[in-house]
Amino acid sequence: MFASLAVGLYLLGLVLRNQQLVTVAVVLLSFLTYAAFRTTHADVASAGRRLEENDSDEGIQLGGISALRKVSSSRVFEDGEIDVVLRIQNRTPMPKIIEIRDRVPEVMRIKKGANYVLMELGGRRETEISYTIEAPLRGFYTIGPVCVRIQDTFGLFHNEREIQLYDDFLVFPKMEDIKDAMIKSRVPKIFTGAVNIRNPGEGSNFYNLREYIPGDPMKKVNWNATARSGGKMMVNEFERDAVSDIILIVDSRAISETGPVSRNSLVYSTRAAASLAQHFLARRDSVGLVTYGDEIVSIDRDTGKKQLYVILTKLAGAVAKGNTPLRVVTNRLMPHINRGSPIIILSPLEDDPTIIDAVRDLRARNFMVTVLSPSSIDFEFDARRLDGVGYELLKTERDILMTELRGLGANIMDWEPDMMLVTALAGARGF
Amino acid sequence: MAEEGTTDTSHLYDGKTVRSSAPSRKKAAGRVSQSTAIPKDAVPETKVPTWVESFFGGPLVPSVRFLAPNKTVVRLQTASVTVLLLLGLVTFMITPSSGTAWFWFSNIIGVPWFSGIIHYLLLIGGVVVGAYGVLQRDQRMILASQVAVILVTIRFAGSKVEFAMEALNIGSELIQKLLLIFYALFLVMYIELSSGVIRFSMLDTSIRTREVYVMGQERIIQKYNRSLGTTPAIAGFVALITLLINVIIPAFVGFFDEVASNRLSESVELTSVYGVALGTAMVFGIIAISFSVNLPARIQKFQEGRAD
Numbered sequence: 001m002f003a004s005l006a007v008g009l010y011l012l013g014l015v016l017r018n019q020q021l022v023t024v025a026v027v028l029l030s031f032l033t034y035a036a037f038r039t040t041h042a043d044v045a046s047a048g049r050r051l052e053e054n055d056s057d058e059g060i061q062l063g064g065i066s067a068l069r070k071v072s073s074s075r076v077f078e079d080g081e082i083d084v085v086l087r088i089q090n091r092t093p094m095p096k097i098i099e100i101r102d103r104v105p106e107v108m109r110i111k112k113g114a115n116y117v118l119m120e121l122g123g124r125r126e127t128e129i130s131y132t133i134e135a136p137l138r139g140f141y142t143i144g145p146v147c148v149r150i151q152d153t154f155g156l157f158h159n160e161r162e163i164q165l166y167d168d169f170l171v172f173p174k175m176e177d178i179k180d181a182m183i184k185s186r187v188p189k190i191f192t193g194a195v196n197i198r199n200p201g202e203g204s205n206f207y208n209l210r211e212y213i214p215g216d217p218m219k220k221v222n223w224n225a226t227a228r229s230g231g232k233m234m235v236n237e238f239e240r241d242a243v244s245d246i247i248l249i250v251d252s253r254a255i256s257e258t259g260p261v262s263r264n265s266l267v268y269s270t271r272a273a274a275s276l277a278q279h280f281l282a283r284r285d286s287v288g289l290v291t292y293g294d295e296i297v298s299i300d301r302d303t304g305k306k307q308l309y310v311i312l313t314k315l316a317g318a319v320a321k322g323n324t325p326l327r328v329v330t331n332r333l334m335p336h337i338n339r340g341s342p343i344i345i346l347s348p349l350e351d352d353p354t355i356i357d358a359v360r361d362l363r364a365r366n367f368m369v370t371v372l373s374p375s376s377i378d379f380e381f382d383a384r385r386l387d388g389v390g391y392e393l394l395k396t397e398r399d400i401l402m403t404e405l406r407g408l409g410a411n412i413m414d415w416e417p418d419m420m421l422v423t424a425l426a427g428a429r430g431f
Numbered sequence: 432m433a434e435e436g437t438t439d440t441s442h443l444y445d446g447k448t449v450r451s452s453a454p455s456r457k458k459a460a461g462r463v464s465q466s467t468a469i470p471k472d473a474v475p476e477t478k479v480p481t482w483v484e485s486f487f488g489g490p491l492v493p494s495v496r497f498l499a500p501n502k503t504v505v506r507l508q509t510a511s512v513t514v515l516l517l518l519g520l521v522t523f524m525i526t527p528s529s530g531t532a533w534f535w536f537s538n539i540i541g542v543p544w545f546s547g548i549i550h551y552l553l554l555i556g557g558v559v560v561g562a563y564g565v566l567q568r569d570q571r572m573i574l575a576s577q578v579a580v581i582l583v584t585i586r587f588a589g590s591k592v593e594f595a596m597e598a599l600n601i602g603s604e605l606i607q608k609l610l611l612i613f614y615a616l617f618l619v620m621y622i623e624l625s626s627g628v629i630r631f632s633m634l635d636t637s638i639r640t641r642e643v644y645v646m647g648q649e650r651i652i653q654k655y656n657r658s659l660g661t662t663p664a665i666a667g668f669v670a671l672i673t674l675l676i677n678v679i680i681p682a683f684v685g686f687f688d689e690v691a692s693n694r695l696s697e698s699v700e701l702t703s704v705y706g707v708a709l710g711t712a713m714v715f716g717i718i719a720i721s722f723s724v725n726l727p728a729r730i731q732k733f734q735e736g737r738a739d
Contacts, residue, residue, distance in 0.1 A: 002622070010711070012585065017704045020526065020584050020611060026673045026711055027615035030666035031623075033718050038658075094734065097651055118634070119646035120654070127646060153658035154623060155630050 002032055002156060035152040064092035067146045067163045069102070074167075076135055078174035078271075081111060084143060084167075086129045093123035099149040100129065105141045107261070109134045135171040137262060138270055138316045143167045172312040173270040176421045178279040207239040244285045245301050245338050248273045248311075249329060250318060251347030252293035257320035258348070259379030263417060268374035269346035270315045272421050276344060277311045288337075289314060292329045294322025301337075327354035330361055342368045348376040349401055356401070359410050369410040372424055373402070378417050497568055497632040498639050503652050504568075504631050510659075511565045511624035515576070518617035519558040522583060523551075525614055530586035553583050565625050568632050573625045580618065608674045615670065616663050627655070669714060676710025677701040 006028035013021030065088065072083035086102050102115040113131030121127060135141070144166035151158035209225050212233035225234035250273050256266040273289065280287045281303060288301035289311045299310055326347065337343075343362060349355055349371070362369045377394045380386040386394070402412045415424040500508065528534050528550035537545035557579030564572025637643040645651065672679065680701065685692035695701060701709070 009581070014704060014708055016585065016587050018530075018584070018586060019704050019707060020614070022704050022707045022711075023608075023611040023670065023674060024581075024584070024615040024618055026707065027612060027619050027666050027670045029711070029715065030669035030673075031619050031662060033669070033715070034662050034665050037722075038662075097654060114641060114644035116643045117646060118643055118651070120650040121646075129644075153655045154627070154662070 002028060006032060032156060035154050035156045038152050064090060064094075065096075065098065065148050065163070066091060067100075067148075067165050069143065069146075069165055069167055071143065071167050071169060074169045075172065076169065077172045078138055079134065079136060080171070081132050081134050082169060083132050084115070084130065086115075086146065087126060088119075088121065088129065089126040090121040090123060095120060095122045096150060097121075097153070099147075099151070101147040101149075102129065102131075102143065103145060103147060104133055104143055107135075107137050107139075108141070109136065135169075137267070138171045138173040138318075140317055141169055141171060143169070170313065170316050172316050173267075173274040175271070175278050176275040178275050178422055178425060205239040207237045209234045210237055211235070244280070245341040246276070246280045246285050246287045247301070247333065247337055247341060247343045248276055248287065248289045249326075249333075249343060249345045249347070250289065250291045250315070251326070251345070252291045252318045252320055253323050253351070254293070254320050255323070255351045256293075256348055256376070258350075258376040259385075260383050263379050263382070265348035265374040265376045265379065266318065266320050268415065268417075269372075270318055272346055272372055272374075272415075272424075273344075274312055274315055275421055278308055281305070281308050287311065290329060290333060291315075291318050292322075292324045292326070293318075293320060294324065296324060296329055296332060298333070323351065325352050325354040325358075327358040327361070330358040334361070334365060334367075337367075339366050340368065342370065345369065345371045347371065347373060349373045349398065349405075350376060356404055356408070359405050359408050363408050363410060369408075371405060371410055371412045372415055373413065374415045375417070382417055496636075498636050500568070500632060501635045504628060504635060507624055507628045507631060508565050508568075511621065511628055512562045514617055514621045514624055515558055515561045515565070518580065518614070518621050519554060521610070521614045521617055522554055522580065525610055526550075526554075526584055526586075528586075531583075532586075534586070550583065553579050557583065561621070561625070565628055568628060570629060573629075577622060577625070580621070604678075605675070608671065612667050612670050612674065616667050619666065620659075620663055623659075627659075673710040673714045674707055676713065677706045679710075 006025050009021050009028065010025035013019070013023075013025055067089075068087045070085045070087075073080075076082055084102065084104075086100070088098075088100055090096055097118075097120050100117045100119065104110070104115055111132045111134045113129070115129070115131050115133075117129050119127065133143075144164070146163040146165050147160060148163060149158050149160040209222060212221065212235050216235050220235040220237075222234050222236045226232065250266075250269050252266055252269075256269065257264050259265065277287050277289065284303055286301040286303050287307060289299040291297045291314065297314065299307075299314055302310075326345070345359075347355075359369055359371070375398070377386065377391060377398060381391045398414070402414060405412050413424050528546045531546065531550060533549040534546040537543055537549070557576045560572050560579065561576025564570070564574075564576055634643070634645070638645055638648075677696070677698070681692040681696035684695055698706075700706060
């Protein structure tokens with residue numbers, strides 16, 4: 001603006017032959033030139049001019065300014081906090097007034113401290129900037145680069161450089177404590193575990209009574225029941241303890257991100273999948289994960305904490321993309337899992353004409369299907385992006401689809417935005 | 432337990448109201464407009480700069496709300512108003528209404544004194560509005576004042592310096608040009624100080640809202656204060672050299688040829704505004720060369736070497 005004004009006044013002065021205007025223009029130009037001179041002067045050390053002269057073992061260098069960052073953790077859960085300490089060094093003997101902005105992902109919130117600092121850093125001095133960020137949404141994130149800006153004292157000119165210093169971190173989906181999701185497999189695996197399944201066998205929980213068959217151990221005879229049955233010997237049957245194979249299918253198609261950034265089907269699905277995985281793995285079940293969007297990504301069934309970490313990492317990186325139909329997923333999946341294993345599908349159930357066929361196929365092969373469906377219609381409606389008529393129409397279509405799926409013997413739950421996961425799961429179980 | 436007849440389920444789920452199916456869905460649906468228009472929040476806002484903003488490289492008057500001024504801002508406000516008053520005084524002394532558009536207009540309508548009224552109204556208006564703008568930190572007022580103060584000086588005039596006050600009919604060219612430079616410096620300082628008021632208010636607001644953290648604030652302000660002294664002095668000196676080119680060139684030529692020197696010093700073109708243009712071209716040519724040979728970097732290197 002100053003430069004435009006100076007040039008304008010100068011030209012106007014020449015046209016009007018007005019020495020007063022030309023004088024103002026000359027003073028303005030001199031003022032600007034000196035300010036520019038000072039800026040260039042100050043910026044020499046940060047312009048990368050002597051990059052090769054600096055040691056490269058202490059952070060990434062940019063001329064006379066170097067930066068080194070430490071983050072408290074590279075893995076947090078949603079709503080978790082990360083402490084960042086950025087050390088800035090001025091390696092030149094000249095003091096500098098610099099603006100430092102450590103770029104943090106847009107969705108992150110600065111909870112404590114500041115990532116944007118204006119400072120006067122003396123020659124051969126260093127300082128530390130510390131701040132805390134809160135990570136509200138799952139994903140892979142990067143802190144950096146560090147933007148360094150030097151400007152003249154009047155703020156007329158500035159030079160900006162980026163120090164290519166990056167730190168990656170991972171935000172896992174938030175997990176809820178699910179005390180008892182009550183999803184059990186009807187098919188036992190060869191080794192016993194803490195989970196009871198709905199088949200009789202060697203276990204600890206009472207299953208039912210039956211007539212005595214020769215060969216049954218006498219300790220299993222229920223004498224009270226025998227007395228009531230009028231002479232027939234009755235024995236107790238127990239539920240077989242076993243480890244279940246649980247398959248979690250997460251819909252990460254493009255449509256699953258419909259709704260606000262922090263409240264959409266994919267966010268809810270990943271949180272639910274993380275909570276379920278943690279719950280089942282804690283019970284020593286074997287849990288596998290399939291996410292489908294533009295491609296089908298699967299994590300083979302396994303147990304233990306390492307599996308939880310693998311699942312959480314995959315969920316953190318789930319991106320809404322593509323439109324793979326559910327049937328393609330189930331067709332590929334079915335040959336590899338035991339019949340009767342619980343399959344939990346987390347999907348908004350939208351824009352996929354193969355859903356009914358896919359669930360029918362699974363049910364036909366005796367898989368126990370539970371569908372937990374975050375209602376993206378409600379997300380949209382709550383965000384006032386959907387009018388009343390549209391909402392009612394879509395809701396009706398959704399209700400019809402759910403009724404049809406229930407008719408196939410699947411446990412379906414319409415998971416509305418305000419509903420807790422435990423409640424939604426309880427609804428899916430029908431109690 | 433919830434009272435009978437109520438639908439509140441918060442007692443069941445840790446204080447969170449849970450709906451198995453939304454009871455208020457129809458009611459809510461009825462409230463929402465049934466228009467099929469694209470919702471406002473679905474379209475990202477785009478700000479297309481006007482041609483004026485494009486020309487000046489950004490919005491002329493950014494709308495920013497400030498917190499109460501701190502000590503630095505108050506000091507800058509005081510300095511800005513003082514410089515504005517001095518600018519008004521110098522403008523009053525050295526800028527006659529002759530040659531202005533309103534001078535021409537009042538001559539056409541046959542009321543010559545009318546031009547003086549418009550002229551001084553503009554000047555006083557510029558000062559009053561500027562002072563108000565600086566104290567209130569209202570950028571629109573500051574801009575209006577700057578426009579008014581510059582507008583007063585836009586006039587068709589001869590190349591010779593003319594003064595509004597007859598008492599100031601100074602013969603010395605050096606003093607005339609010094610006065611002009613003082614006028615120009617006051618104007619530039621007013622522009623800088625008033626924008627400094629806004630900048631430091633923005634910075635203070637950012638600090639207090641914790642958007643930015645400032646380390647060594649006092650030293651930064653001291654540096655700014657020092658620059659406020661040195662930069663105008665240097666700008667004034669450069670401008671003086673530029674304006675006195677009609678003295679410098681003949682003096683330089685005088686070493687070789689006295690006759691040519693005398694002719695040059697009597698040259699109407701060299702003493703006029705075009706002489707100033709020539710001086711500007713020469714001085715800024717030298718500055719451009721110094722930048723092209725990376726002189727600032729060399730000075731920096733020299734200073735660093737000395738500090739080592």
